[in-house]
Amino acid sequence: MPGEAVTVQLGHYSGCVGAHWWGLQAAALRRPAGPAELRAAALLRFGRGPGGTETPAPRLVALELKGGVGALGAAGAGTEPPVTWDGAVADYRERAPRDTGNTGNTGSTGSRGGDAAGDGKGNPGAAGTAPVGPQDPPSVRLWSDYLNVHLHPKSVYVIRQYLHDGDCGCLEAFGQGESLLQDPACVEELEDRLHFYVEECDYLQGFQVLCDLHNGFSGVGAKVTELLHDEYSRKGILTWGLTPVLSPVGDLQKSFQRLMNTALGIAHLSRHSSLFCPLSLSGSLGIKPEPPVTFPYIKYNASLNYHSSSILAAALDTFTAPYRLCSSQGSMLHFADSLTFSGRKVVAAWAALPFPALSGSSLPDILSAHQDVPWKLLSSWKEQKGSCCFAQSVVLRGICQEKATRSPLHSCESPEQVLQQYLHTQFPGAFSTSHVLQQPCHTQPPFPQFFSPLLTRRGFLLDKAQGISSADVESIPVLAALQSSPGLHRLLWGLCRELQAPNVRRWSSFCTAGLEQDDFQEALEEIKTLAQCYETGFGADGSEDEADSD
Numbered sequence: 001m002p003g004e005a006v007t008v009q010l011g012h013y014s015g016c017v018g019a020h021w022w023g024l025q026a027a028a029l030r031r032p033a034g035p036a037e038l039r040a041a042a043l044l045r046f047g048r049g050p051g052g053t054e055t056p057a058p059r060l061v062a063l064e065l066k067g068g069v070g071a072l073g074a075a076g077a078g079t080e081p082p083v084t085w086d087g088a089v090a091d092y093r094e095r096a097p098r099d100t101g102n103t104g105n106t107g108s109t110g111s112r113g114g115d116a117a118g119d120g121k122g123n124p125g126a127a128g129t130a131p132v133g134p135q136d137p138p139s140v141r142l143w144s145d146y147l148n149v150h151l152h153p154k155s156v157y158v159i160r161q162y163l164h165d166g167d168c169g170c171l172e173a174f175g176q177g178e179s180l181l182q183d184p185a186c187v188e189e190l191e192d193r194l195h196f197y198v199e200e201c202d203y204l205q206g207f208q209v210l211c212d213l214h215n216g217f218s219g220v221g222a223k224v225t226e227l228l229h230d231e232y233s234r235k236g237i238l239t240w241g242l243t244p245v246l247s248p249v250g251d252l253q254k255s256f257q258r259l260m261n262t263a264l265g266i267a268h269l270s271r272h273s274s275l276f277c278p279l280s281l282s283g284s285l286g287i288k289p290e291p292p293v294t295f296p297y298i299k300y301n302a303s304l305n306y307h308s309s310s311i312l313a314a315a316l317d318t319f320t321a322p323y324r325l326c327s328s329q330g331s332m333l334h335f336a337d338s339l340t341f342s343g344r345k346v347v348a349a350w351a352a353l354p355f356p357a358l359s360g361s362s363l364p365d366i367l368s369a370h371q372d373v374p375w376k377l378l379s380s381w382k383e384q385k386g387s388c389c390f391a392q393s394v395v396l397r398g399i400c401q402e403k404a405t406r407s408p409l410h411s412c413e414s415p416e417q418v419l420q421q422y423l424h425t426q427f428p429g430a431f432s433t434s435h436v437l438q439q440p441c442h443t444q445p446p447f448p449q450f451f452s453p454l455l456t457r458r459g460f461l462l463d464k465a466q467g468i469s470s471a472d473v474e475s476i477p478v479l480a481a482l483q484s485s486p487g488l489h490r491l492l493w494g495l496c497r498e499l500q501a502p503n504v505r506r507w508s509s510f511c512t513a514g515l516e517q518d519d520f521q522e523a524l525e526e527i528k529t530l531a532q533c534y535e536t537g538f539g540a541d542g543s544e545d546e547a548d549s550d
Helices: 012-030 174-180 184-199 217-231 252-272 305-319 332-337 363-368 415-426 487-498 508-512 517-532 543-549
Strands: 004-010 044-048 054-058 060-066 156-163 204-212 236-243 275-280 348-352 391-397 431-437 478-484
Touching (some): 004 012, 004 184, 012 060, 012 204, 012 236, 060 184, 156 174, 174 252, 184 217, 204 217, 204 332, 217 236, 236 252, 236 332, 252 275, 252 487, 252 517, 305 348, 305 391, 305 478, 415 431, 487 517
Parallel strands (some): 004 060, 004 204, 060 156, 391 431
Antiparallel strands (some): 391 478
């Protein structure tokens, strides 16, 4: 068996994604569909709760700011009661949730009832009504409001020097985050919590780091990954850089600060990680954000962290499956090495949620119906059609193995061979690994109920809407992938181009946090070096942009 992983969550949006991810683990335990395919013990620890019952809890260390943990309390979590969802499932149409964890996010992407308006401080609905599904929780302010697993007392560490929400006292700059981890007391506390989980592992395979990129937590993540790299050099460190959906209209200074945090975060996090993946439903991480990602069978409200983070969590749960499989012999480090050769530490994420498939169709028939892979890019650059990638890891889950009709794929012996053959035709020459899981992604509450009425309860397509409520979609099939592709040159070089020769001293928070111009330029050079690893020499990967900016 590959062993266990310890998860580290750094920042509030990472907490939002994490809360949904842990909810998916709890749902998989409550609703087993046949023999287990994924090892729950890879992510969860099993202690004794009230009455002596065995109770799962995440193997998690979460860093959050003062005021950001809500119902968990300032001291973090309590004991380990059973995993349950205690939230009501009722009609809350008259009241929109206040997701104050958002920092200037956009309005709706096809959500029910029209677009959401904000008040400029991340409070959707302050200047209008944010549409929500009929089963959405009535008051979603913090990720703890929809966390449906109980955490160990060692899990949550509250950083009291900064406030989660407010007009001042916020952790807004990379250097501020770095400075926090230069405090010996903070480092000692973090190491104590990490050691607690590491020492109880039978075989530690590595760390999963969920880190906010857009604020000062990018600096926290830089120091945390450096600490993990130094102390656990032979273990895998997979880092997911998370950004909420960005507002199309915002303060130029805040946009510039966010871009600097993002660039510095990518440079430092990729340096100390085995693999780094930016994850966001924003169409761009640049100064001028593009419209958010849309999905044909999900009507989500992009202004709500509660909604956007659930989509990222479902994708994350799917493409991390290879090192959590019961049948797998590969570790997190092997998983990362298969994607990051030739210095390509950064990978991109793609997902189809749900994967469009008619109920009762066979896997060869389903794949043959898609001339192009029907997934969406979750790594924030302008998507372009193309079939070039260097390496990829693809996971398809929740598709029944029905008998196939005649198709080019029907001669394959196993589902993995069917998917592998399909990928070979779509991405000729790429190094592809593939996994097919029977078990779907469970989408019961607290997962948002925002699905199209064209879906069955198991997330398959209907010919026409048949009166199925979105709340009746209990699970969905998902196709998700991590790719090393030439498009990453466009993302990385685009960040550098927007930050060429910046006057860092214009922004006081960066100066007071100790950021030097030379340090910033060094980070930009590091990103340029990363970008060059993705060049193909054919001009389609954004190399012309590099020539124009020189």
